[in-house]
Structure formats: structure tokens, C-alpha cells
Amino acid sequence: MNKIFAIAAKELKAYFKSPIAYIVLIITISIFNLFFFMVIDENRESTLRDIFKVMEFLFVFIVPLLTMRIFAEEKSTGTMEFLMTTPTSNTVIVFGKYLGSLLFFSLIIGFSFSYYLIIEYFGHPDRAATFLGYLGLWLEGAMFIAIGLMTSSWSRNQIVSAMCTYVILIFLYFAIGFIKYVSTTLEPLIQYVGVLTHSENLTNGVLATSDIIYFVSIILFSLFITRISIENRLWR
Amino acid sequence: MIIVESLVKNFGSFPALRNVSFEIKKGEIVGFLGQNGAGKTTLMRILTSYLLPSSGKVTVGGYDVVRNSLALRQKIGYLPETPPLYLDMTTRDYLRFAAQLKNIPAARERLQIDKVLEECDLKDVANKTIGILSKGFKQRIGIAQAIINDPEVLILDEPTNGLDPIQILQVRKLIKNLEHKQTVILSTHILSEIQQIAQRVLIIKAGSVVADDLLPNLLKKENQTSLENVFLKLTS
Numbered sequence: 001m002n003k004i005f006a007i008a009a010k011e012l013k014a015y016f017k018s019p020i021a022y023i024v025l026i027i028t029i030s031i032f033n034l035f036f037f038m039v040i041d042e043n044r045e046s047t048l049r050d051i052f053k054v055m056e057f058l059f060v061f062i063v064p065l066l067t068m069r070i071f072a073e074e075k076s077t078g079t080m081e082f083l084m085t086t087p088t089s090n091t092v093i094v095f096g097k098y099l100g101s102l103l104f105f106s107l108i109i110g111f112s113f114s115y116y117l118i119i120e121y122f123g124h125p126d127r128a129a130t131f132l133g134y135l136g137l138w139l140e141g142a143m144f145i146a147i148g149l150m151t152s153s154w155s156r157n158q159i160v161s162a163m164c165t166y167v168i169l170i171f172l173y174f175a176i177g178f179i180k181y182v183s184t185t186l187e188p189l190i191q192y193v194g195v196l197t198h199s200e201n202l203t204n205g206v207l208a209t210s211d212i213i214y215f216v217s218i219i220l221f222s223l224f225i226t227r228i229s230i231e232n233r234l235w236r
Numbered sequence: 237m238i239i240v241e242s243l244v245k246n247f248g249s250f251p252a253l254r255n256v257s258f259e260i261k262k263g264e265i266v267g268f269l270g271q272n273g274a275g276k277t278t279l280m281r282i283l284t285s286y287l288l289p290s291s292g293k294v295t296v297g298g299y300d301v302v303r304n305s306l307a308l309r310q311k312i313g314y315l316p317e318t319p320p321l322y323l324d325m326t327t328r329d330y331l332r333f334a335a336q337l338k339n340i341p342a343a344r345e346r347l348q349i350d351k352v353l354e355e356c357d358l359k360d361v362a363n364k365t366i367g368i369l370s371k372g373f374k375q376r377i378g379i380a381q382a383i384i385n386d387p388e389v390l391i392l393d394e395p396t397n398g399l400d401p402i403q404i405l406q407v408r409k410l411i412k413n414l415e416h417k418q419t420v421i422l423s424t425h426i427l428s429e430i431q432q433i434a435q436r437v438l439i440i441k442a443g444s445v446v447a448d449d450l451l452p453n454l455l456k457k458e459n460q461t462s463l464e465n466v467f468l469k470l471t472s
Contacts, residue, residue, distance in 0.1 A: 013325075017325075079321065081316045082314075085312070
């Protein structure tokens, strides 16, 4: 357990030692602020629903940049050999790395909490719905990161990893847009696979077990594949 | 301490190690000699459980590389060919991370770190970022990482690679000092180095062990005056 925290802390520090963390933080938060202003100015409603939708759309593009280096860098610099010859199990390595990125992502979301404070000050937002919206946003990000972690374990090249993540995330995000082109038998499947089907419920303040199961199962599946792929010596 | 029985390792259809068997007793210092691509690094990676054998049985300290790899890794210290360093960390942070992964109790962490900083003559650069240090320092940080948990078996892949003559002497002295306490396996291209450090030599050619004997016996058996002649005779 201590080792999971040690690896997570090392990951988190690594983010802040490279400029990418600051660039991502500044750009993301600036864009969020801009959209927060625009959405509130347009709708004049005390809800974060629409800003959540903007945020999840942006995460599709930001998360691959955050996760591409996690394993790919370790492989290309040879530190993977160090990690894997210490008495640390692969499960611990995967969880530690995942936790590190998840904490960094939570920080990004944490900054957006000021939006809630603003609308709480000026209006009467639906607290439960806002909370569920945050939960949905966080779960979705957690899922994106797990997918990014998985693709990072496939290659020693960070660009390859980022591209694989983009392909998967863009497919999941825009899946429901393809529905009209597929046969009716496939329709429920695409509907289920599409991430928007599930996140929309939460951002609208509806809590359904099936949505939680969707996110958690994809997270666990991705972590499981990550563990297998770092174990598989061919991919090192 | 180390028992290798009919070890075979194939990379696809390429045989990297063919039917290698040997035994290394506690406290021995063994040098692996061989041309580039002979299989020295592959053999070391299997001994550290980084790579799995295709067939055959390998045990270190009674632990099987396949079935008890975590317990085995607790007993070894490993310096890969390129020192596995996180360039954005400071020397001390990196050694602390290594100590955490190698299950050193928190109470002894500082003590062990200070000890290896002293032994590897790294005190002056303890708080410097690894990325800005010279090759010699990096190599010694790699060695410090390998000995931080007082391993019973020390596996060093070309430990003096890239060092200047004075540093080479220091590293040799370091290894000599470990004699009788630890079992040491090292590989090198420098034949005189083997003569100075190792008691026993294992010459590998195209994945097979072509000679395995104590140094004086080997010279007598091959009827040669220097290791260089033996090496040239056996590998060409």
C-alpha cells in the first residue's frame, strides 16, 4: 500500500517537474473560465450542467496528453527495467501510476469548484444535481485516464500512445453520433458503449447504477489490460 | 546461491541462450565475458526475473525466477546496462524512491541512503538533479540504487562503462569491498577488469557457455598466458 503512494507521489511530482503540467493546467483552466463566463452569460441560469458538457468534451483532448508518458517514457529511458526488478508487483505499479494521474486530474477538476461557489453565491443551484455532475465528470475523466494508461503501456513511443488514446476516446465520445448509420440490432450496443449516454444522466442529476457500472467496469478492464501488457515481455 | 539448469531463451526464432547451465556459490565474484550480442545482458535479465526463460530452471537464493519472482527480487540488486534513472529527480529523491520500492523500513531509509551516498562517493551531488550530472555520476547513482537494500546477489551489467580511469578504480574498489559478503555477477568488455575483480570467469559465445572456471585454472587449461588470448581463442 505504501508503495502505491510512493509511486503515485513520484508520478505527481514528475508532472510538476515538466512544463506540460503547467501548460495543461493553465490552458485548460483558462478555457474553462472562458466557457463558464459564456455559458452563464448566455443562459442566465444557476447551473453548471452546460459547463460540465464543455469540460468533458475538452477532456477527450487533454487526457491523452497527460497519460501518454506514463509507461512509454519509462520504457524508452530504461527505468521500466528498474521498476520491474524491484520487489514490487505489477498490480502495485499499475495502481500507483493510475493514482498519480488521477490526483493530477482531480486537481484540474478541483479548480472548477470556484464556479460552484460563484453560482451558489449569486443563485440557488440544485446542490444534489451539481454534486452528481461533478461525480459524472470525475468518473468520466477517471475512465479516460485508465484508457490512456493502458495505451501508454503498449508502446515505448509517447506519440503512438497519445494517438491510440485519441482514437479510443473519440470513438467512445462520438459513438452515439454514429447510431443512425448502423443497423437497428447494433443500435442498443452503440448506445451503451457511447460515453455520452452515461455522463448525460449524471450531468442532468440522474443517478443510475448502470452508469456507474459502465464507468467502473471500463476503468477496471483498462487497468487489467495494462497489468497484462506490462507483464508481457514482448511489449517491453 | 544461483543455480541455472539447461536455460534456453528464444526471441521469436532467434536463440539468445542455448542450454546454459552453471552454479554460483555464495560470496563468489563471477565475470561474464562475451562479444556484443553473445547473450550476457539476456542472461542477466533472466537472473533478475525481468525476462522469463523459454525453458529451463533458474533459482536465485532458492527462489524460482518464474514462481517466486517477488521474493527473488528482494534478494538482488541490479544495475542494467544504461543506469535506470529518473532524470528530473534529485539523487536523494531517487534513492529514496528506490528504497521505498525495495521494502526498506521507513526508519532505516535515511541511514541506508546516507550509507550508499558515502560508499559511492555521491554526497556532493545528493541534492542535485540527476539530469545535469555527468555520466560517471549517473553510473554511480545506478550502483547506489543497486546496493541500497544490501542485496545478497549483486548483478552489474558493465558497471564501469563510460567512467574515467579514476572512477573505474573507485568502482572496482567498491566491488572488491563487497567480497565475501555478497555474490557478485558482472559483465564487461574490459578483460583486465575481470582479471582484477573476478575470481571466476564465464565466457559466453552465441548464447552458449564455452568456458566456466576459476581464472588460474582457465589459463592453465587453455595453455595461455593471458585472459585475452583465452578469450580470442574461445570466441573467434
